[in-house]
Amino acid sequence: MTGTTPGTTPGTPSLLRAMNDRAALDLLLVHGPLSRTRIGRLTGLSKPTASQLLARLEARGLVVATGTATGRPGPNAQLYAINPRAAHAAGLDVTPSRILASVADLSGAVVGSCELPNPGPGTPVVDQVGQALGEAVRTAGLQLADVHRLVIATPGSFDPRTGVLRYADHLPGWHSPTLLEELAAALPMPVEYENDVNLAAVAEQRLGAARGHGDFVLLWNEEGLGAALVIGGRLHRGWTGGAGEVGFLPVPGRPLVRHVTRENSGGYQELAGVEVLPGLAAALGIEMPGAVPRVRGAFDAAAEVAAAVALLERAAAEPVGPHLRLLESYATALATGLASLVAVLDPEIVVLSGAVTAAGGDLLRELIEAELGDLAPSRPRLVAGEVRERPVLRGALESALTATRDEVFDTSR
Structure with missing residues (x-):
């Protein structure tokens, strides 16, 4: 039956117990250790029922007693928490x-x-x-x-x-x-x-800037450009799983210098990928912070990202003259491809993630948002990703x- 737990019948005590158990466990995940009284209040269960629930979960090894609540009149209340080793x-x-x-x-x-x-x-x-x-x-x-x-x-x-x-x-x-x-x-x-x-995007949806948003685009910028599309709270993967492979997206214009050839690259990657930054910097008379070594005839992608991050961090710290023009040029390139996604999907927000865009700070984000406002019919709010430490692994x-x-x-x- 739709909406029931396997092996249960709607309205039976076993189903109601399972539903109450799950509600209590979810509350413990959100709030941390809670007392029996607090769990009862949050779930609407009576004290005896809440006590039975906790005893049942403790017997299953899903919750553990973890100290007592202090600082209130009367006996200290026993606290319960998720058993992390379950x-x-x-x-x-x-x-x-x-x-x-x-x-x-x-x-x-x-x-x-x-x-x-x-x-x-x-x-x-x-x-x-x-x-x-x-x-x-x-x-x-x-x-x-x-x-x-x-x-x-x-x-x-x-x-x-x-x-x-x-x-x-x-x-x-x-x-x-x-x-x-x-x-x-x-x-x-x-x-x-x-x-x-x-x-x-999953990490941002659960823990970061996209919490509470059902429709958003995440634009990723590190070794390559990519996007995640979340519609109605769910990832949209496409027929072959290729939704969001925006590096292939045809866009007008080309970077000033294309110094590396990448397999399966497309217009947007060539216009706004990390590999264009040395050319943009050179055209403005800006020296790159470090050389990007070649490995087996190709560029070292990690070193390439590190050099781009250092360049954008320096430009964001001193946003005048050539540094400001660098940020403006790069913002225009990023907004050009992003405008196509925004025009088709009309998202509530766009999350900018990945080390390269993050290095440009709030100024680069504001420049992209202003440029996007001139290119796209809708004007979603651009926000910086909040999950900065290994967001892919966290997701x-x-x-x-x-x-x-x-x-x-x-x-x-």
Whole structure:
């Protein structure tokens, strides 16, 4: 029956208990430790019913007694909190240069992490994933079997029809048509896959600037330009998973200097990607903060981003003369592609995320917003992303935690 928990009948005591249990657990996640009286007040349950609920959840290992409330008349009230060790979830953030892995407990606290260089196509992907996840689990003092779910973030997306990674030719070794089956066979927990920029949007939606907003666009700007589209509170992925691959978006104009060729790049990437900043700076007589070394004949993407971040931070700190013109030129380039997204989707807000745009600070954001106002019929508010520390990885953890909580918080099972 629609809207019921499997194995229950609408209106039965078991269903009502499960609903009350979930409501109490969600309150503990939001508010932290609560007393029986406070839980009863927030849920509308009587004191005896709230006491039975807490006893039931404590017996299942989902809540623990955690001290007492002080500073009020009468006996100190016992406080209860989510048992953080009741379950764990993991996330991986994979790029061509490195793999980040983290494990979070049921409360959302990160308890183990690691960062490994991406060894490239010479090492099987299953081994790469296993090594990174295993190290993060080890630092958390856990076993792989303790992880209930894993979410892996990659550039591009896995085509839901074929299971093959698309839009990410620069991630070698990840394009085997049997890769997902190999990972499923090698790992002891359910595994989900999601585009990296989509997961940055999940982080902002759950924890950051997009909380409470049902329709928004997130524009990501680091090694590449990408977008996440959230409509009615849900990610829009598209037929092949390629919605938001805005680097391919045709736009008018070209950068002053195109100093690097990227596979699968398009007009917007060539106009406003990180690779255009050295040319913009050179045209204005600004020296780049650092040289970008070549690796195997190609530019080092991480060094390229670091140099761009330093350049924009310096320009934002001294926004006069050539520095101001640099910010204005870059804002125009970014707004040119963004205008197409805004014209089609008419979002409530646009979240600017990624280290490159963030380096330009509020001034760059205001310049983009002003330029966008002249280019697009609607004028959404532009906001800076608030999840600054590894937003893609945080989004992977949040996605894995949501599914894990749905499973372990269902006391009707």
